[in-house]
Amino acid sequence: MKAFKFDWFILPLIGIAVVLLMWQISSKTWAKELPTPHKTWEASKDYVLKPFEKRGEMDQGILRFTWYSLILVAKGYAIALIIGTPIGFCLGLSKAFTKTFDPIIQVLRPVSPLAWLPLGLVLFLGAGKQASELGALFTIAICAMWPTVLNTAVGVRAIPQDYLNVAKVLKLSRWKTLTKVMIPATMPYMFTGFRLSLGIAWLVIVAAEMLTGRPGVGGFLWQEYNALLYEHIILCIITIGVVGFVLDRLMSLVESRFKTA
Amino acid sequence: MPYLELKSVSKGYGSNGSRTEVLRDVNLSIEQGEFVAIVGYSGAGKTTLMSILAGLIRPDTGSVTLEGREMSGPGPDRGLVFQNYSLLPWLTVAENVRLAVDQVFPEKTEAGRAAHATEFIEMVNLAPARDKRPHELSGGMRQRVSVARTLAMNPKVLLLDEPLSALDALTRANLQDEIARIRAQQKQTVVLITNDPDEAILLADRVVPLTAGPNATLGESFIVDLPHPRDRKALNHSPRFRELRRDISEYLLRSRQDRHATVTRKLILPDIDPEDLSVPRNMLGRTRPLRSSEAREATVEVSS
Numbered sequence: 001m002k003a004f005k006f007d008w009f010i011l012p013l014i015g016i017a018v019v020l021l022m023w024q025i026s027s028k029t030w031a032k033e034l035p036t037p038h039k040t041w042e043a044s045k046d047y048v049l050k051p052f053e054k055r056g057e058m059d060q061g062i063l064r065f066t067w068y069s070l071i072l073v074a075k076g077y078a079i080a081l082i083i084g085t086p087i088g089f090c091l092g093l094s095k096a097f098t099k100t101f102d103p104i105i106q107v108l109r110p111v112s113p114l115a116w117l118p119l120g121l122v123l124f125l126g127a128g129k130q131a132s133e134l135g136a137l138f139t140i141a142i143c144a145m146w147p148t149v150l151n152t153a154v155g156v157r158a159i160p161q162d163y164l165n166v167a168k169v170l171k172l173s174r175w176k177t178l179t180k181v182m183i184p185a186t187m188p189y190m191f192t193g194f195r196l197s198l199g200i201a202w203l204v205i206v207a208a209e210m211l212t213g214r215p216g217v218g219g220f221l222w223q224e225y226n227a228l229l230y231e232h233i234i235l236c237i238i239t240i241g242v243v244g245f246v247l248d249r250l251m252s253l254v255e256s257r258f259k260t261a
Numbered sequence: 262m263p264y265l266e267l268k269s270v271s272k273g274y275g276s277n278g279s280r281t282e283v284l285r286d287v288n289l290s291i292e293q294g295e296f297v298a299i300v301g302y303s304g305a306g307k308t309t310l311m312s313i314l315a316g317l318i319r320p321d322t323g324s325v326t327l328e329g330r331e332m333s334g335p336g337p338d339r340g341l342v343f344q345n346y347s348l349l350p351w352l353t354v355a356e357n358v359r360l361a362v363d364q365v366f367p368e369k370t371e372a373g374r375a376a377h378a379t380e381f382i383e384m385v386n387l388a389p390a391r392d393k394r395p396h397e398l399s400g401g402m403r404q405r406v407s408v409a410r411t412l413a414m415n416p417k418v419l420l421l422d423e424p425l426s427a428l429d430a431l432t433r434a435n436l437q438d439e440i441a442r443i444r445a446q447q448k449q450t451v452v453l454i455t456n457d458p459d460e461a462i463l464l465a466d467r468v469v470p471l472t473a474g475p476n477a478t479l480g481e482s483f484i485v486d487l488p489h490p491r492d493r494k495a496l497n498h499s500p501r502f503r504e505l506r507r508d509i510s511e512y513l514l515r516s517r518q519d520r521h522a523t524v525t526r527k528l529i530l531p532d533i534d535p536e537d538l539s540v541p542r543n544m545l546g547r548t549r550p551l552r553s554s555e556a557r558e559a560t561v562e563v564s565s
Contacts, residue, residue, distance in 0.1 A: 163349060168317060176364075
């Protein structure tokens, strides 16, 4: 089909319309409990139109919940990057380090956030009221770390020998070689890792909030499920999806700034 | 006493089983201020020789001495211009040069170092491009940046590793003239490695052929007694230039022909291959030597 003038705008709208139609049909036929798009909107209106209102601990505008979730994600993500990047560098630089820790990393990497969270809560049991937040941070950090670790390691291994030869001929000190040559050369790989990590951190936050019942998008979702308010579940799913999409776009913008020829 | 000297240098790659000697018994002595060009086939070990001169790799035997001191590693006293430019793509032209200047002249003031870098960027006529990044420059411009970066280190010896081989013919001619000009200005000791005998004769005081590898070594020197500055147009008509070019080409061709006198013969080996002890042993235990029947068919080349 030939591209027409507003295809970038019209075609996605058609896609949305198709999905809404299927949703409508489903809720009328085989999934009677599923609220229709209209009912969902009616029930969610308050949360969307007054996104920052706070009526109670678990009854707040949707962006306010998102904000809580984002703050927690930001903290956990920061921990993941601060720990993950140096580990990635060590893996990339040292064969012995790789041989020592690679098996452990490969085993820990596929573990689900749902499995980490209870351990996180146990670890910070002594923290009292803080336990759920620290547990959630632990889970986010440990789950989101791996793409950063592995991509940084690949990036370090992929540094062209020519750049290292330049450093050798100039007799750059180890520290200068690291900061002036190796880190800039690894940047593009690191940012790919950072972007993947952010995606995972956002996935984990929902699970973590659901299990701990913290105020946030995930906690809200779980509470409304228990309260049989199914409309709000759909609202939460859409919010989570949109926020994840926006985060990914922002990261790829940052990433493209660091792409060197 | 020679300024830069290579004494019976050899270098090989690979371990016992499949070892190839790239360079064997290479001797070269260069006087201060001399421009020596080493001409050889591609794959003959030219870059290996240059890496040894620069100290990036260590020879298996023999020694490299500069001003009588033995060299053990790389350093800014031997400025290497890489074949593929090796500019850092995230730095601008000026920053690439500054990286070298800052490293070699830490005692100078900030302004002094900036002026020093600018001087060399201007020397290679790149002042308008000083804030561009390497990917915005043409191949010829990148190589000029690389030359500027190297010259800015004030090296005792300038090592040019096929600096122009990746450029088109016109740009190459242009840069050859520029190298000749800079060299006349700086009076530096230069070692140029190239696969182009014309380029070697045009620029150098002495041309040394590198015979075809493996086991490449340096042949007898050809002194280029043509007066500087040399004009490439006039040179084409100079009988001495043509004579030199003929001699060098013939020498190289002959060295190659000698190599061709090898036969390929299949050898029937005993049923057990010797174990290669240089291969690291398997973690799970000693590996058994391979039986020939399990090994893939091997063709062994034997020089007659």
